[in-house]
Amino acid sequence: MKKLINDPKNVVEEMIEGYVRAHPNYIKQLPANDRALVTARETKEGKVGILIGGGSGHEPGFLGYVGEGMADGVAVGNIFASPSPDPILEVTKAIDKGAGVAYLYGNYAGDVMNFGMAAEMADLEEDIKVGMALASDDVASAPKEEKEKRRGIAGEFFIYKTAGAAADFGYNLEEVIRVAKKTNENTRSMGVGVSPCYLPQTGEPSFEIGEDEMEIGLGHHGEPGIEKGKIESADAIADRLVSDILKDIEITSGEEVAVLVNGLGSTPKMDLYIIYRRVEQILNEKGIKIYKSYVGDYITSLEMGGCSVTLMTLDEELTEMIDHPVDCPMFVQK
Template sequence: MKKLLNNPTNVVEEMLEGYVKAHPDYIKQLPENQRSLVTVRETRDDKVGILIGGGSGHEPGFMGYVGEGMADGVAVGNIFASPSPDPILEVTKAIDKGAGVAYLYGNYAGDVMNFGMAAEMADLEEEIQVQAALATDDVASAPKEEQEKRRGIAGELFIFKAAGAAAEFGYDLENVIRVAEKANANTRSMGVGLSPCSLPQTGEPSFELGENEMEIGLGHHGEPGIEKGPLETADHVAERLVKDILEDMPINQGEQVAVLVNGLGSTPRMELYLIYRRVEQLLAERGIVVYRSYVGDYITSLEMGGCSVTVMKLDEELKQTIDHPVNCPMFVQK
């Protein structure tokens, strides 16, 4: 699998160097740790800090979401790997404005361990109050009765947005976390994989699929899904993903939702809009109103083929957070 690389060992550091050079009006690296990036804008005193993070390879997640209306800082890990506690702690110290810091990340063992360690150090060494909210939106990754075991995938975008808006509204730490957890509880995602990606260090495919095969429920690191089968039409794929989402999270006629059709890295926008077209039809047939829609590459998996569908059920509070303006290097909403 061809890639434009120098030394694969340095790919994350070189990416971050290029990213900061490309967006100096948005973001800067902290001198203490190259993997620690924070907003260049001045945030007000007593604002809750929003810290997101995760592995590289998901661009524009996660570093693309540092900016007004979203996160104040991001800790960056190796490809598909959690950041270590050190950059998380450095970002925590940099963005704390006296009201504490909210950690937002996906439910993966490495992230849970490393963000947990950083939170302990922030408390013991810096006397900074930290609370965390985890994304668990992937319907395919665990049964409904074991939602706490589910992975976070593209629905993380909605959780970041909800918490970022709550912090901008002036909510305290406890209520920022409450809003993030509400957003997570009202969000479900399902994905389909069409082709693998390859890690720069190995050049080998992350999993195997036949030429005319797809995998329903594939994770965005290549984790196994729930079934493999022959490649189907865009309409049939959308129907399967929406069916699983609505069976897991029933939505009543007249209720409003935000919808995200997320590309995994190499799926053309043309195909993503085909999926969205059918998703919107299916929801409309059930009397469910799409309040806002997002179509594109928001949390990718290097050059993986496929997409995911995310639905967030909205109440008035979540509508306010989803409407709040955002100005980040890779995500702008007016």
């Protein structure tokens, strides 16, 4: 393991400091808590605040999506760990403009507990109304009949995108949460891992895998997948990922989707575009239209090798929100 760090105990604080210094026109740290970051730009009164968050190590998720058109603030946790309720509450207070705050986060036990506690404190102590929507797009993490147990992976990006647009459009808190949940319901992801990441504090790999192996359905923190075997060609991997998604969600010929091919940290763009090439071929063969595509590192796992494929089915409302302009340090859409 080789990393460009100082003291492993300080990696999150030093990353946040560097990020804020690099993007002062976009984001600022709140004095009350150094894990609480908010937009540096003024937001209008009466707008629903969008609060995202999760563990570090997923950059550009989650702090990279604070900006115009997406999130108004982010609470940052330790590596692969939920932020505590304190920074979540501080961000909530800072971004509330009188219309309440939407919490958007992945379906993980720590996040569910800490965001839930922060929501209770916001209500009881600050009289701020909070709505919550969870990402649970990972097809591999639970069977369809138990999809409420599924974890959130790269599909979380689409929830930020649509909920952020809904807030900009002037939707109230209940409607923003409705859009976020609708997006999650329309979104499915499936991933493959080919090499582990190494946690700075321990120097240990997040999981074990042979040099000639891959693991289908691996989680973003190294959670076990559903099948391990010899590594296959990019086309065969794309076939498997898309096949599993389409078995789980019905997308008929003529429907439109947004596609995300997401790198996990160390996968070259070359590989990701080769995967995307095959994904597009498969969807074209089935008459499924790609309305918009995203290829790159959107929600990573340090330097893990592999990728995920996400499909989100679109209707008129979600298409308008996918098209909405965004200006964040790590993601711009005009």
